[in-house]
Amino acid sequence: MQKKQKKIVREPVQQRGKEKKAKIITAARKLLNREDYETVTANRIAGEAGVSVGTFYSYFKDKRDVFLEVIRQYSEDIFGELIASIRDLKQGSSNLEEVVRSLILVAKKRHDHEKGLHKQMLVQSIRDPEIRELSYIEEGRADSLIREILDQYKDQIDVKDPDAAIFLVTNCVEEMIHHLIIHGSEIPEERVFEELARMVYRYLARP
C-alpha cells in the first residue's frame, strides 16, 4: 500500500545547519584520510563530528553520499592549488623543457596533502561509477589547463597524434605520481621525476 517514499535529505538553510553539515564532512574527510572507506561507518563519522547518527542521516543519504561530498570538496581544493600554480607558470620562462618539468612538479604538489584520502578516492573511483565521474570532471578541467599551456609552446612541439599524445602524457604523469604515493619506490623520488621530465620532454620536442 505504501510506496518507497523517496528519502528526504535536509538541505540546511540556516547557519547552524550549514555548520553541522560542514562539521560532518570535515569529520568524514579526516577519517577517510586515516583509514579505509569500508571501515568508516556512518556512526563513527557522526561520533567524530560530535553529532548523533540521526543528524548524520538528516544531511546525507548514506556513507557514500558524504564521501561524494568529501571528494567534491577535495577536488575543488586541489584544483584551486593547480590554478594558482599554473598562473605562476604562465609568466615564466619560454623554454619547453622547463615548462614540462614545472608542470610535473605542480601535478606532484597537488597530491602532497591528504594522501590517505587520495588513496581512498582512487580505489573507489575504480569501483563506483559516480565517483569516477567526479574524477573525470576534475581531470578534464586540469587537462584543458595543461593543453592551454602547451599550446603556447606549439612551435617547439612535434607529435604525430596530438590527442593521443596529450592523453598519454597527462595520464602517464598522473599515474606515476599515484604509483609513488601508493607504492613508494626504492629509487629517490627526485631522480624518478627528473627522468620522467626528460622522457616527456624528449617525446614532445621537435628533434
Added chain:
Amino acid sequence: MQKKQKKIVREPVQQRGKEKKAKIITAARKLLNREDYETVTANRIAGEAGVSVGTFYSYFKDKRDVFLEVIRQYSEDIFGELIASIRDLKQGSSNLEEVVRSLILVAKKRHDHEKGLHKQMLVQSIRDPEIRELSYIEEGRADSLIREILDQYKDQIDVKDPDAAIFLVTNCVEEMIHHLIIHGSEIPEERVFEELARMVYRYLARP
C-alpha cells in the same frame, strides 16, 4: 575477537587434502574475478568449491588468507606467460624500436585474462601491505627480465640514470595499461599504445 589465539591452519599433507585446498583457491579466484573482494564471503567460496565452511577454515585462516594465495597463483601464471613471450623476443629482431613496441604488447597481453581479478589485486595492493609485497616480488622478477632484454641493446640506448630509467619505463607502461583496463579511454587503445611506444623509444634511444 580478532586475534585471540594463534589459529591453527592445517597444512595438507595427503593428496586428498591438497586437492581440496586447490578447489577452494580456484573457487575464490573465480568469484574474485567476478565481484568485489568485500562482497565475496567465506561461505560462498566454500559453496562454490563444493566444501563446507568448516573445511574452508581448516585450510585458511580467513578470507584474506585465500586471497593471498589466489594472488600468488595468479602472479605465477602471468609471470609464466611473460617468460614465454620474452623467450620469443630474444631471438627476434635487433631493432630497439621494435623491441620496445613488442615489450609493451607483451605487458598488455598479460592483463587480458581475468581483468576483474587483476582489478581486485590492484585495489587490495593499495590497502594491504602484504598484498603489495606480493606484487613487488613479481614486478621485481619481471624487471630483471626486461633489464636483461634491454641489456642486449645497450649500444643503442643512452640514458643518464639507468636505474631510474628502468623503474620509470616499466612502471609507466604498467600503469598506463592499468589505467586503460580500469578507466578505459575515449581515444582508441591502439593509438595510445602507439604513442606510448614512441615515447619510450625516443626516451631510451641514443639521439
Added chain:
Amino acid sequence: MQKKQKKIVREPVQQRGKEKKAKIITAARKLLNREDYETVTANRIAGEAGVSVGTFYSYFKDKRDVFLEVIRQYSEDIFGELIASIRDLKQGSSNLEEVVRSLILVAKKRHDHEKGLHKQMLVQSIRDPEIRELSYIEEGRADSLIREILDQYKDQIDVKDPDAAIFLVTNCVEEMIHHLIIHGSEIPEERVFEELARMVYRYLARP
C-alpha cells in the same frame, strides 16, 4: 522513555490555534485514508498540514492522540449521514420488508466514503481499547435510532429476545458490510445484500 512526565497538551483557546488543530486533524485523516496507521508518521502529518512537528506535538500528545480525534470526527460525520437517511425513512412506506432493505442500504452507504480510513479504524479498534470505546458510543447511538424505527413496526415483528435480536441484526449487517469492504466477494454485492435483507426480514417478521 514512554511516559516520563505528564505531557502538557495545549488546548487552543484562540481562533488561530483552533484552525491549526483542525488543519492537523484534516491532514491526518487524509493520510490515514491512504495508508496504514503504522506508516503514517507525526512528521508527515505535520508536513501535510503545513505546520512543524513542534506544533503538532503542542496540540497532540502523540500520533494516537490525533487518530482518536480523527475517528471522533469521522464517527460524527457518518452519524450525521445516518440521521439524515433515517429521517427520510421515517416518512416512508409502512412495509417492514421495505424498511429492512432500506436500513441495510443506509448502513452500506455510510461506508462508501473514506474506505481506507474505515479500515484503519476497524483494525485499530481491534487493538486499542480506547478506539473501541469510541466505536461503541457511535454504535450505541445508531442502535437506538434503529430501535426507534423498528419500534414503529413492532406489530409486524415477532422475536423472542428483542435485545439480543437488535444486537444480532445490527452487528450482522455491519460486519457483513465490513467483510465486503475488506475482503470483497466473488458473488456480486447486490445478490449478497438481497439475501441479507431477506434473512433479516424473515427473522424479524411474524411468520
Added chain:
Amino acid sequence: MQKKQKKIVREPVQQRGKEKKAKIITAARKLLNREDYETVTANRIAGEAGVSVGTFYSYFKDKRDVFLEVIRQYSEDIFGELIASIRDLKQGSSNLEEVVRSLILVAKKRHDHEKGLHKQMLVQSIRDPEIRELSYIEEGRADSLIREILDQYKDQIDVKDPDAAIFLVTNCVEEMIHHLIIHGSEIPEERVFEELARMVYRYLARP
C-alpha cells in the same frame, strides 16, 4: 557489480534443525498470542525460543515469514478440530434446526483457543494479501464441509439464491463470532448465539 543474491533460507534436513525451527515457530506463536504483530520483533522471537538472531534468520526470511508459518499451523490445528466436530455431527440428528445450532457452536469452538493470535491473523489478513490468501484457503475448506452437511438437509432447505445464501450464512456466523471475540458484548453470548441460530434456521428453512 553484484546482484541482489536471493536470500537463502536454510531448510533443515537434520533432526536438530527441525526442532530449532519448530521452537522458533512456537515462540512466535506464543508472542503473537500475547501482543500485537508490530511489537513482536525477530530478536524477541529468537530470545523467547532460546536461539540467536542469526539462527532465526537462517530459518526465516523475516518476521512475516514466521508469521505465515504460524498461521499455517494454526489453521491446520483449527481445521483439524473442525473435521473432528463435523464427523460427530454427521451421525447426529436429522433435524435442520439442530444442525444449524450445532454448526454454529462448532464454528465458535474453533476460535476458543489463542484468541490473541486469531486477532492478529484477522488484522494482518486485512493488510497482507498473502495472509488473506491463507485464510481463504482454510475458509474454503471449511465452506465445502459445511456445504456438504447442508446438502444432506436440502429437502428441508428453500432459498432463492443458494450460492449467495451459503456465502451469507457462513460469513455472517464467522463475523459474528469474530465480533464477539474482539469486542465482546453486553448481552450474554449464549443469548446472541441462540438468536443467531434462530435467524439462520428461519432463513434457510422451507417456510
Added chain:
DNA sequence: AATGAATGAGCGTTCATTCAT
C-alpha cells in the same frame, strides 16, 4: 507560540568464525 534541527534507542539484517556432531 511556533519552529525544525537534533536526538538516540532500537529496528531489521549480515557474516566471519566456532564447535558439537
Added chain:
DNA sequence: CATGAATGAACGCTCATTCAT
C-alpha cells in the same frame, strides 16, 4: 577429517519525541 548449524557483534537506518531558538 569434514560438516554446517549456531553465534552475536556490528552494520545501516528510522522516527517519535524534545527543546533551543
